[in-house]
Amino acid sequence: MTPIVDLAxxxxxxxxxxxxxxxxxxxxxxxxxxxxxxxxxxxxxxAEPHVRPLAEALEAPLxxxxxxxxxxxxxxxxxxIASQWGRLDFLLHSIAFAPREDxxxxxxxxxxxxxxxxxxxxxxSFIRMAKLALPLMTAGGSLQTVSFxxxxxxxESYNLMGPVxxxxxxxxxxxxxxxxxKGIHVHALSAGPVKTRAASGIDRFDALLDRxxxxxxxxxxxxxxxxxxxxxxxxxxxxxxxTGSVTYADHGFHIVx
Numbered sequence: 001m002t003p004i005v006d007l008a009x010x011x012x013x014x015x016x017x018x019x020x021x022x023x024x025x026x027x028x029x030x031x032x033x034x035x036x037x038x039x040x041x042x043x044x045x046x047a048e049p050h051v052r053p054l055a056e057a058l059e060a061p062l063x064x065x066x067x068x069x070x071x072x073x074x075x076x077x078x079x080x081i082a083s084q085w086g087r088l089d090f091l092l093h094s095i096a097f098a099p100r101e102d103x104x105x106x107x108x109x110x111x112x113x114x115x116x117x118x119x120x121x122x123x124x125s126f127i128r129m130a131k132l133a134l135p136l137m138t139a140g141g142s143l144q145t146v147s148f149x150x151x152x153x154x155x156e157s158y159n160l161m162g163p164v165x166x167x168x169x170x171x172x173x174x175x176x177x178x179x180x181x182k183g184i185h186v187h188a189l190s191a192g193p194v195k196t197r198a199a200s201g202i203d204r205f206d207a208l209l210d211r212x213x214x215x216x217x218x219x220x221x222x223x224x225x226x227x228x229x230x231x232x233x234x235x236x237x238x239x240x241x242x243t244g245s246v247t248y249a250d251h252g253f254h255i256v257x
Contacts, residue, residue, distance in 0.1 A: 005232050008035030011085050012235060013077070015041045015066060015094050015129070016094030016146070019050045023146055023191055026096035026224025030232040032058045036090075039081055041066035068095065068125040069117075080094045088136035090235040093129055093145040096122040096161065103159055110160045118160055123168045130175050130186070140183025145172060147190040147246060158205050169246055176244030183220040185243035187234045192222040192250030216253045 001113025012031055016024035017040060028038055039062035042051035048065070055063040062084060064077050081088055126145045133143065150158035151165035169188045176186040193205070193212050213221050230249045233239055248254045 004238050005034045005229070006234055007031055007089075007232065007236055008240075009193070010036045010089040010235070011039070011081075011087065012036050013039045013041075013081065013090055013091040013133075014094070015092065017042065017051050017054060018047060020054060021224065022094070022195075023194055023224050023227055024092060025054055026226075026228035027059055027094065027231040028054075028228070029225070031090075031092075031235060032034055034232045036076075036235070037061065039064065039077070041077060041086075043067055045210065054074030066081075068121055068128070073131065073186075074125070074128060078136070082136060085135075087138065088133055088141060089139075090128060090142040090233075091133055091144070092231060093126045093143070095125065096146075096164070098122070098160055098164070103161065105159065107160050107163070115160055115164075118164045121169060122161070122164050123171055126168065126171060127175070130179065134179070134182065134184070136195075137182065140240070141185075142239070143175065143179075143184060143186045144189055144231060144234055145173075145187070147188045149190060149192070149250065151190070151246075152254070155208070157208065172246070173244045175181050180243060183184055183240075185234075185240055187242065187244075188246045189227065189231055189234065189249075190246050190248045190254070191227045192216070192223055192248075192253050194222065194227070212250075212253055215256050216251045217256065218251050220251055222251050 014024055014028045038060045040055040040060045041064050042048045066073050066077050068074050098118035099114040101109040147165050147169055150162045151169050172186050172188040227249045
C-alpha cells in the first residue's frame with residue numbers, strides 16, 4: 001500500500017520562508033521529509049542570508065528571489081522552474097502583507113491604498129501563481145495557501161487582514177472549481193497562531209497567543225512542524241479528492257465558541 005504521505009518524485013515550490021520560524025519553513029521541511037524536491041524563494045537581498053541556509057539544508061536546487069510587488073519577479077520564478085524542471089506538482093503560497101499603519105488601526109480607518117496592497121500581496125498573488133502554475137501541472141497538482149481563523153471570525157487587532165483572508169478563502173473555492181477539470185486541487189490551510197516574523201506586525205500578538213492557548217481544547221498552540229505535516233498530506237495524491245475547503249491546523253481552536 002502506498003504511504004499516506006509520499007511525495008517521492010514530486011517537485012514543489014515554496015513561497016514565504018522568512019526564517020526558521022516561518023510556517024512556510026515548517027511546511028518545506030515536511031515536504032522534503034516526504035521525499036519532494038523543492039524550489040524555495042526569498043523576498044529580497046536582505047532576506048536572502050536568512051533563507052538560503054535553510055534552502056541548502058532542504059537540498060533545494062532552486063533558490064530564487066520573489067517579491068510579488070516587483071514586476072516580473074514572480075514570472076521569472078516560474079520561467080526558471082519551467083526551464084529546469086519542466087513541470088510542477090505542488091506549490092505553497094504563504095505570504096501576506098499590510099502596511100503597519102493600516103494593520104494597526106481599526107478597519108474603518110485603513111486607507112484604500114493599504115487595503116489594496118494587502119489584497120494584492122496576500123490574495124491576488126495566489127491567483128497569479130495558480131495561472132503561472134497551470135501550464136506546468138499538466139498531470140494535475142496541488143495549490144495551497146495559508147489562512148487564519150480571522151477570515152471567519154473577528155479577531156482583536158487582526159483588523160484589515162480579516163477581510164483579506166476571507167477573500168483568500170473565497171478565492172480558494174473559486175479556483176478549486178475552475179481548476180478541477182485539470183486535476184488540480186486547491187486548499188486553504190488555516191493555521192493556528194504561530195509566533196512568526198509576519199505575526200509580529202499584529203498589535204498585542206502575545207496576548208492573542210495566550211488567549212488561544214487558554215481556549216483551545218488541549219490548551220496548546222500548534223507548531224510549524226504540525227502544520228507542515230498537514231500541508232504535506234494536502235500536497236500528495238492521498239488528498240486528491242479534497243479541494244476547495246479550509247483545513248484547520250489549530251488543535252481545535254476553531255470549534256470553540
